[in-house]
Amino acid sequence: xxxxxxxxxxxxxxxxxxxxxxxxxxxxxxxxxxxxxxxxxxxxxxxxxxxxxxxxxxxxxxxxxxxxxxxxxxxxxxxxxxxxxxxxxxxxxxxxxxxxxxxxxxxxxxxxxxx
Amino acid sequence: xxxxxxxxxxxxxxxxxxxxxxxxxxxxxxxxxxxxxxxxxxxxxxxxxxxxxxxxxxxxxxxxxxxxxxxxxxxxxxxxxxxxxxxxxxxxxxxxxxxxxxxxxxxxxxxx
Numbered sequence: 001x002x003x004x005x006x007x008x009x010x011x012x013x014x015x016x017x018x019x020x021x022x023x024x025x026x027x028x029x030x031x032x033x034x035x036x037x038x039x040x041x042x043x044x045x046x047x048x049x050x051x052x053x054x055x056x057x058x059x060x061x062x063x064x065x066x067x068x069x070x071x072x073x074x075x076x077x078x079x080x081x082x083x084x085x086x087x088x089x090x091x092x093x094x095x096x097x098x099x100x101x102x103x104x105x106x107x108x109x110x111x112x113x114x115x
Numbered sequence: 116x117x118x119x120x121x122x123x124x125x126x127x128x129x130x131x132x133x134x135x136x137x138x139x140x141x142x143x144x145x146x147x148x149x150x151x152x153x154x155x156x157x158x159x160x161x162x163x164x165x166x167x168x169x170x171x172x173x174x175x176x177x178x179x180x181x182x183x184x185x186x187x188x189x190x191x192x193x194x195x196x197x198x199x200x201x202x203x204x205x206x207x208x209x210x211x212x213x214x215x216x217x218x219x220x221x222x223x224x225x226x227x
Contacts, residue, residue: 004158033214042119042205042217043159056214090158092215104215106151106159 003027004093006107013081013114021076021110023091031055031096032074033104034066037088049074050096078112086114117142117208119218127224134193136221138180138206141187147209148189150180153220154202162204165189176200201225 003026013019025032031050035043045058049068063079072093078085088111094104122137140146147166151159163174170182180191189206203222207215 031213035215035217040220042207042219043215045214045216048214058214096213103161103164105161108158111156 004091004105004107006089006091006110008110009108010111011113013112015081015083015114017081018077018079019081019112021078021089021091021112023074023076023093023107025072025074025091025093026105029093029095029105030072031094032068032072033092033094034074034076035090035092036060037090037109038084039087043090046076081114083114086112088112117146117216119206119208119216121204121206121218121221123221124219125222125224127226128196129226130198131195134178134191134196134200134223136191136204136206136223138189138191138218139187140189140206140208142208148180148182149207149209149215150174150178150189150191151205151207151217152202153205159205162191196223196225198225198227 005024007022033048034046037043046060047057048055052068065077067075088109090109091107092104118141120139149164150162162178163172165172165182173179178193203220205220206218209215
């Protein structure tokens with residue numbers, strides 16, 4: 001157990017809908033990163049939040065957005081869902097100390113299927 | 116920019132045989148290197164990491180990896196495979212951007 005929890009574990013959405021995924025970070029961690037893992041591929045970095053502000057973004061369109069709350073939990077929102085958004089979405093929790101992050105712990109992921 | 120390549124999308128070994136999973140990286144800054152394992156329908160579990168210091172890194176479940184700067188490699192090994200080692204393995208690099216760049220993964224099968 002890493003202490004990072006994600007919800008829901010699975011969900012099915014229709015193309016064009018919107019979805020919100022949630023992540024509770026490990027106690028004491030102030031940084032949350034989100035990754036998309038398509039079937040048969042390695043995880044791809046979506047964005048990172050540090051102290052409630054976006055602190056880095058990968059090559060994903062603006063319809064992928066996020067939030068980090070004062071308790072450091074986080075949400076990933078995806079608007080106008082497309083079939084290619086079907087993937088496992090992983091949340092990683094870490095603690096930023098100075099310029100560097102400590103070891104990151106991953107949640108179990110949310111499996112999103114877009115039909 | 117950073118990138119990771121993993122040679123061999125699927126590797127099969129017999130139980131008790133040596134496991135060797137290959138990883139090469141590209142990084143313009145001194146890299147932090149990681150190996151993660153993923154079991155079916157689960158998240159990522161850290162096997163081991165290299166940050167600074169000793170280039171031979173030991174991890175959990177008997178795995179180890181050696182950082183070779185001259186070869187830009189970080190290959191993962193285990194002397195004797197066990198059935199429970201069957202999983203997907205990802206090599207990753209982490210630089211000043213703080214996010215991980217993962218390789219495409221290698222699926223390890225262990226044959227009885």
